[in-house]
Amino acid sequence: MSQEIIKIAEQARQASLVLQSTTTEQKNATIRKIREFLEKDKDAILKANQQDLEKAKAEVEAGRLSASLFKRLDLSRGDKYQSLLEGVSDVDKLPDPTGKITLATHLDDGLDLYRVTCPVGVLLIIFEARPEVVVQISCLAIKSGNAVILKGGKEAYNSNVALYQSLQNAIKSLPPEEAIPLASVQLVSSRDEINELLGLDQYIDLVIPRGSKKMVRYIQGSTRIPVLGHADGLCSTYVDEFADINKSPKVVTDAKVNYPAACNATETLLIHSAVLESQLPAIAKSLVEQGVTMRADERALAVLKTTDIPADKYQAATEEDFDTEFLELTIAIKVVDSLQEAIGHINIHGSHHTESIITEKKENAELFMAKVDAAGVYWNASTRFADGFRYGFGAEIGVSTNKTHARGPVGLEGLVIYKYKLYGSGNAVGDYGAGKRSYIHSKIPINQD
Amino acid sequence: MSQEIIKIAEQARQASLVLQSTTTEQKNATIRKIREFLEKDKDAILKANQQDLEKAKAEVEAGRLSASLFKRLDLSRGDKYQSLLEGVSDVDKLPDPTGKITLATHLDDGLDLYRVTCPVGVLLIIFEARPEVVVQISCLAIKSGNAVILKGGKEAYNSNVALYQSLQNAIKSLPPEEAIPLASVQLVSSRDEINELLGLDQYIDLVIPRGSKKMVRYIQGSTRIPVLGHADGLCSTYVDEFADINKSPKVVTDAKVNYPAACNATETLLIHSAVLESQLPAIAKSLVEQGVTMRADERALAVLKTTDIPADKYQAATEEDFDTEFLELTIAIKVVDSLQEAIGHINIHGSHHTESIITEKKENAELFMAKVDAAGVYWNASTRFADGFRYGFGAEIGVSTNKTHARGPVGLEGLVIYKYKLYGSGNAVGDYGAGKRSYIHSKIPINQD
Numbered sequence: 001m002s003q004e005i006i007k008i009a010e011q012a013r014q015a016s017l018v019l020q021s022t023t024t025e026q027k028n029a030t031i032r033k034i035r036e037f038l039e040k041d042k043d044a045i046l047k048a049n050q051q052d053l054e055k056a057k058a059e060v061e062a063g064r065l066s067a068s069l070f071k072r073l074d075l076s077r078g079d080k081y082q083s084l085l086e087g088v089s090d091v092d093k094l095p096d097p098t099g100k101i102t103l104a105t106h107l108d109d110g111l112d113l114y115r116v117t118c119p120v121g122v123l124l125i126i127f128e129a130r131p132e133v134v135v136q137i138s139c140l141a142i143k144s145g146n147a148v149i150l151k152g153g154k155e156a157y158n159s160n161v162a163l164y165q166s167l168q169n170a171i172k173s174l175p176p177e178e179a180i181p182l183a184s185v186q187l188v189s190s191r192d193e194i195n196e197l198l199g200l201d202q203y204i205d206l207v208i209p210r211g212s213k214k215m216v217r218y219i220q221g222s223t224r225i226p227v228l229g230h231a232d233g234l235c236s237t238y239v240d241e242f243a244d245i246n247k248s249p250k251v252v253t254d255a256k257v258n259y260p261a262a263c264n265a266t267e268t269l270l271i272h273s274a275v276l277e278s279q280l281p282a283i284a285k286s287l288v289e290q291g292v293t294m295r296a297d298e299r300a301l302a303v304l305k306t307t308d309i310p311a312d313k314y315q316a317a318t319e320e321d322f323d324t325e326f327l328e329l330t331i332a333i334k335v336v337d338s339l340q341e342a343i344g345h346i347n348i349h350g351s352h353h354t355e356s357i358i359t360e361k362k363e364n365a366e367l368f369m370a371k372v373d374a375a376g377v378y379w380n381a382s383t384r385f386a387d388g389f390r391y392g393f394g395a396e397i398g399v400s401t402n403k404t405h406a407r408g409p410v411g412l413e414g415l416v417i418y419k420y421k422l423y424g425s426g427n428a429v430g431d432y433g434a435g436k437r438s439y440i441h442s443k444i445p446i447n448q449d
Numbered sequence: 450m451s452q453e454i455i456k457i458a459e460q461a462r463q464a465s466l467v468l469q470s471t472t473t474e475q476k477n478a479t480i481r482k483i484r485e486f487l488e489k490d491k492d493a494i495l496k497a498n499q500q501d502l503e504k505a506k507a508e509v510e511a512g513r514l515s516a517s518l519f520k521r522l523d524l525s526r527g528d529k530y531q532s533l534l535e536g537v538s539d540v541d542k543l544p545d546p547t548g549k550i551t552l553a554t555h556l557d558d559g560l561d562l563y564r565v566t567c568p569v570g571v572l573l574i575i576f577e578a579r580p581e582v583v584v585q586i587s588c589l590a591i592k593s594g595n596a597v598i599l600k601g602g603k604e605a606y607n608s609n610v611a612l613y614q615s616l617q618n619a620i621k622s623l624p625p626e627e628a629i630p631l632a633s634v635q636l637v638s639s640r641d642e643i644n645e646l647l648g649l650d651q652y653i654d655l656v657i658p659r660g661s662k663k664m665v666r667y668i669q670g671s672t673r674i675p676v677l678g679h680a681d682g683l684c685s686t687y688v689d690e691f692a693d694i695n696k697s698p699k700v701v702t703d704a705k706v707n708y709p710a711a712c713n714a715t716e717t718l719l720i721h722s723a724v725l726e727s728q729l730p731a732i733a734k735s736l737v738e739q740g741v742t743m744r745a746d747e748r749a750l751a752v753l754k755t756t757d758i759p760a761d762k763y764q765a766a767t768e769e770d771f772d773t774e775f776l777e778l779t780i781a782i783k784v785v786d787s788l789q790e791a792i793g794h795i796n797i798h799g800s801h802h803t804e805s806i807i808t809e810k811k812e813n814a815e816l817f818m819a820k821v822d823a824a825g826v827y828w829n830a831s832t833r834f835a836d837g838f839r840y841g842f843g844a845e846i847g848v849s850t851n852k853t854h855a856r857g858p859v860g861l862e863g864l865v866i867y868k869y870k871l872y873g874s875g876n877a878v879g880d881y882g883a884g885k886r887s888y889i890h891s892k893i894p895i896n897q898d
Contacts, residue, residue, distance in 0.1 A: 021819040022856065032642050076824040105841050113840060120852050201669075205852045216850070220650075220673040224666070227675075228851045239492055247875030252692060252876030347466055369870050373570065381560060381873025391562060392876070392890035402652045403569050404675045405854040408869045420840070420857045421818050424830025427698030428703030429839070440840035 005196040008149060009203035011183035011412040012122045014146035018181050019119060024096040030180050031139050031170060035088040037170035038135065040226045041162070042081060048162035049131065056155055057246050065155065070260065071265055072129045073156055084132045087395065091139040094394045097412040100146050104444035108437060110425035112444060117416045119145030121205035124197055126151045126219065128211045131159035137208075138167055138185045140395055144415035149204070150187045160187060200225035206415075210398055228414065229402050233263035233353030234325050236382040238342040238358035238368070241272040245279050247380055248358045249286035254382040255356065257290040263399055264354050264386040268322055269333045276300065276335055281307045287331065288313045295321040296333040316414075322349050339364050343371045350374060352401050354386040354408075375401060376407035457598060458652035460632035461571045465596035467849065468568060479620060479629050480588050484537040487584065490611070491530060497611035498524040505604055514604070515878050517710065518660045521578045522605055531579045536844065539587040543843045544860040547594050550850040552895035554898040557886060559874035561893060566865045568594030570654035573646055576670065577660040580608035586657075587616055587634045589844055595863035598653070599636045600643055610637060626877045631750035647672035655864075659847055677863065678851050682712035682802030683774050684832040686819070687791040689808035690721040694728050696829055697807045698735035703831040704805065708737040710776050712848055713803050713825075713835040717771055717780045719791045725749065725784055730756045736763045736780065742768040745782040771798050788813050799823060801850050803835040803857075824850060824857035 038045070050063035056073055074083055095326045103115035123146050127133045134150055135157050139150035152160040164187040171182055188197070197204065201224040209219045220227045225311030237255050239248045255266035269278055280303050284294060286307055295317035296304055304314045321332040322345075326374060336342045346355050354376035357368040367376040376386045388396025393411030431437050450828045487494070505522055508514035524530055552564035572595050583599055590597035593793050599876060601609040613636040620631055637646070646653065650673040657677045658668045669676045686704050690696045720729055733743060737758050744766035745753055753763045770781040771794075777869035785791045793802050803825035806817040818826040824837045837845025842860030849855050853864030880886050 016551045017820065017822060020822060021816075036771065107834075107839065107841065159632075217673070224669040224676075227673075228853075240645050244875070250872075250877055251875055260879045305839050367470070369868075370467065373466060373469060374868065376871060378871040381871050381876045382878050384878035385556075385560075385871055385873075385876070386869075387843055390556065390881075390888065391554065393890065394784060402675065403866050404677075405866075407866050417852050417854075417856050419818075419823065420835075421823045422825060422827040422830050422834055424700075424834075426693070426700055427830045427834070428699055428706045429831050429833035432839075439839065439841065 002196060005193055006200070008186055008188060009122070009197065009200045009351040012147040012149050012186060013203045015181035015183040016119065016121045019147060019184060022145060023181055026178055026180060027096065027142050028092050030174065031088060031092045031141055031180050033174055034135070034139065034167055035085055035092070037166045037173070037190040038085055038088065038163075041166040041169075041422060045162045045166060046076050046081070047160065048158040049073075050160040052131075052156055061156075069129050069155070072158070073131065075131060075159060080132070084135055087132075087136055088139050091143050091395055094143060094412060096143065097416045100287070100416060101446050104446050106440055106444050107422075108440050111427050112423045114423070115418045115419045116421055117418050120415055120417050122203055123148045123415070124151070124204050124207045124225070125149070126194060126207070126209045126211065126215070126283075127209070128153040128215075129155055130268060131156040131163060133210065134160050134163040134187070135167070135399070136395070140397060140412060142184060142416065144412050146415055147181075147184050149188070149197065151197070152187070152189070154189070157189060157268075160189075166370045195222065198225065201225045207417065208397060218297075220446065226405065226407060228400055228410065230329070230398075231264075232325050232351065232401070233321070234268070234349065234351040235264055235266050235354045235356075235400070236268040236270055236272040236346050236350055237266045237356045237358065237383060238336075239272060239275060240339060240342075240357055240361065240364050240368075241274040242361035242364060243272070243275055243279060243358040244360050244380075245282060248279050249283045249381050251356065251358055251380065252283050253286045253290055253292075255384055256287060256292055256331050257329065258382065258384045260329050262384065265327070265382050266327050266356070266383050267332060268349070269331055270336050270345060271300065271333065272339075272342070273299065273335050273337050276303055280304070284309055284314070286387045290329070292331055294331055294333055297335055299316060299335040300333045300359070325351075339367060343368060346372050346374070352403070353399065354378065356381060356382040356383050375399070451645060454642055455635075455649070457635055457637060458571070458646065459600050461596040461635060462652045464630035464632040465570045466569065468591075468594040468596060468633060471629055472596060475627055475629060475648045476545070476591050476594065478563055478627050479591055479623065480537060480541045483584070483588065483616055484541070484620040486533055486615045486622070487534055487537065487612075489616040489864065490618075492843055494611045494615060495525050495530070497607040497839050498522070501580075501605055504836065508604075518578050518604070522580065522608070524580060524608060526674070529581070533584055536581075536585055537588050540592050540844055543592060543861060545592065546772060546865045550895050553895050555889055555891045555893050556871075557876070557889050558659060560876050561872045563870045564867045565870055566867050567655045569866050570595060571652055571658045572597045573600070573653050573660045573674070573798070574598070575643060575656070575660065575664070577602040577664075577764075580606055580612060581604040582614040582659065583609050583636070584616070585844070586846070589846060589864065591629060591633060593861050595864055596630075596633050597635070598646065599634070601636070601638070603638070606638060609638075611814060612810040615811055644671065647674065650674045654891070655734050657846060666706045671891055675854065677855060677859065678847055681774050681776070681800065682714075682848070682850070683717070683772070683798065683800040684715050684803045684805075684835075685717040685719055685795050685799055686715045686807065686832060687719040687785075687795070688721060688724060688728060688732070689788060689791075689810065689813050690723040691804055691810040691813060692721075692724055692728060692807040693809050694731060695827075696809055697728050698732045700805065700829065700831050702735045702739055702741075703733050704833055705736060705834045706778065707831065709778050713832050714776070715732070715805070715832045716774055716781060718780055719785050719832065720749065721788075721791070722748065722786050724786050725752055729753070729782075733758055733763070741778045741779070741780055741781055743780055746784055748784040774800075788816060792817060795821050795823070801831045801852070802848065803827065805830060805832050824848070
């Protein structure tokens with residue numbers, strides 16, 4: 001274990017202890033200063049980004065890097081830099097998630113218990129390409145009072161370092177009485193450092209990997225530290241026997257084509273046999289118009305063949321297709337004979353991310369939403385709504401398919417935990433029991449949002 | 450991987466999917482039936498327990514098992530069996546933690562989002578000695594809608610099997626329309642099975658080890674499944690410079706002697722140098738009267754020597770003493786020169802479990818409670834209050850020193866997570882954006898407890 005890595009983790013821990021009692025105003029002042037510096041340092045940052053892009057271009061040409069990864073690396077595309085700046089201001093405006101009372105109980109006279117939200121402590125964020133993550137995550141961590149160690153991908157090395165230096169200079173520029181510790185945000189770069197950091201569970205409280213499923217699983221298997229998994233998603237949309245034909249083509253098409261590479265895009269279309277002939281042609285036509293190709297099971301294939309859809313737009317599905325996240329304009333189609341069969345298929349083949357039912361029958365919708373085990377269960381809406389901004393969280397750390405701590409789109413709330421504060425007056429446990437005092441356990445009203 | 454273990458995990462997963470939509474009344478009917486059967490089967494269960502006790506007695510005599518472990522094994526001691534039955538009825542009376550709306554947002558007209566609590570899924574509980582855990586955890590799991598796989602210690606093998614069979618017979622006795630799946634509760638026995646189960650993260654959602662720190666750490670390091678850690682506790686009580694001498698001896702003594710083997714017992718006493726001479730003698734006298742021996746640092750030792758406390762009741766502390774969970778009538782004593790030094794010591798040497806300050810000065814108490822990073826931060830109260838029953842949770846899974854999901858004493862709430870339910874009317878994400886629809890994001894009032 002290198003001393004340098006231990007020092008980084010120790011410094012993060014010390015910073016996190018200071019951040020436990022940093023005021024909202026101090027945190028916001030830091031975030032505003034970060035925006036100021038990012039505006040000031042724009043040219044230098046884009047120059048560094050240009051260096052990464054030149055290297056990446058060669059990698060793309062050599063076929064070692066995908067074009068979409070290259071796009072994501074580019075900070076000067078369209079209004080990307082402006083969005084990055086506005087994202088910083090958005091976090092400034094969000095309410096502080098710490099210090100909220102979530103339970104208050106009068107245990108006895110002179111003995112009151114409060115459960116109060118507080119930062120988790122030290123976060124380790126591991127991310128690939130997108131350099132803007134440095135800024136986004138740093139601001140969310142500061143706002144929630146967490147220290148953060150960032151580990152970015154090597155493709156974005158120069159961009160990450162330039163953004164990080166701008167952030168550090170912003171923190172340094174504040175008068176000491178307003179400043180958060182400099183070690184609140186730290187950046188590490190080499191891959192070796194990751195394995196060392198994953199062993200430091202005495203300093204690091206939560207790991208958030210943002211990347212491929214393979215990377216997330218590797219990290220989960222390599223550490224005692226809790227992992228907030230941002231896995232990919234295999235989402236399904238089920239067109240029920242009582243689906244409205246005015247809704248199904250629109251919702252299914254949006255769910256597939258709105259952003260096919262996203263984890264909340266629909267990969268599998270389930271359709272009830274009762275509406276197969278009446279609705280599949282319209283749905284398929286709408287999909288094909290948007291460039292989608294279909295992998296259909298036998299019964300769906302038979303119906304597609306009766307339409308005027310060109311035969312090169314569909315083919316027979318393999319079993320594997322129903323376990324595949326295509327992340328592109330391909331959809332698997334399966335016919336089911338009951339709502340129960342649809343639910344069963346989703347619970348086995350889905351990734352517990354987001355699943356939608358199209359139906360006009362409330363009982364079917366409620367049964368689907370109760371029995372499907374997923375972070376999001378939707379009725380007559382596109383799976384693409386699974387997103388922190390759309391949910392109204394203002395900002396998002398990512399989407400979690402964990403079933404503990406935070407599930408679904410994760411906003412600032414996912415970066416806090418709570419502590420119990422007990423206000424006594426000299427109380428001993430030995431005062432209570434048979435023939436002695438009894439607990440009152442009455443609710444104390446909570447006056448806050 | 451044995452097929453039998455995979456089958457157990459698969460069955461648990463199937464049961465958990467059914468439990469997702471089991472009604473409160475069904476769950477309560479099962480819990481009441483369990484109490485009925487445990488009363489009926491009392492003689493058979495105590496007979497099985499007797500077999501375990503006889504084997505254990507030989508182990509104690511051979512020095513391979515501790516007397517306290519032997520005591521904990523005994524289900525016929527005092528009113529233990531009656532407490533076990535009453536614990537079942539307590540869970541029946543607790544509110545169902547699932548189906549509670551914790552967030553409701555109007556995203557747009559015809560598009561409403563609800564966050565609703567739901568079961569985690571499949572729990573794996575690993576526990577040592579205490580056979581009553583079989584009953585307690587099974588009832589809490591059923592009430593929260595989780596399927597559970599129980600792995601007990603070999604010392605309690607016969608007792609665990611007898612209790613488990615009584616539970617199974619209770620479930621089987623219910624009419625099918627009221628019954629929960631039989632696989633909602635399963636018991637496994639051999640140690641090999643644990644390692645296999647820890648690899649089945651596709652079926653098991655949460656592991657709760659109840660046992661030694663060593664066992665908890667082993668499990669954390671051996672699985673991708675989230676672990677709710679019930680570690681031991683190194684709790685401290687800090688007697689501040691503004692402590693009231695009418696409170697400090699009482700609170701410190703209760704915190705040490707009320708149940709020294711518990712994780713919330715105080716192991717370290719920190720005392721401010723300004724009250725060392727005025728308060729330590731009274732505190733020490735109170736401790737010694739209850740049989741406590743002291744490990745004191747140099748300055749504390751000098752003061753103890755001026756008292757009439759027998760010299761065999763105290764000795765010089767080693768550095769190691771401040772990192773030791775004695776779990777018996779021994780306390781380490783350290784003198785500090787400031788509140789900040791006390792906070793620093795606790796954040797480094799404590800286990801982030803429960804820490805108390807004795808002071809009359811509100812600012813000092815608030816600073817301590819803000820800056821100490823622990824699940825419980827107390828003011829003028831014994832650390833022994835860290836307990837689900839005392840907090841008013843009605844029942845407790847254990848105490849967590851995790852900083853994600855559930856922290857401190859964990860009641861039924863720690864066994865639930867949430868899902869997002871989105872009620873749409875044919876909505877597509879593509880309908881929103883610049884020049885298109887905007888999100889409304891208004892709060893929907895929640896009418897429930």
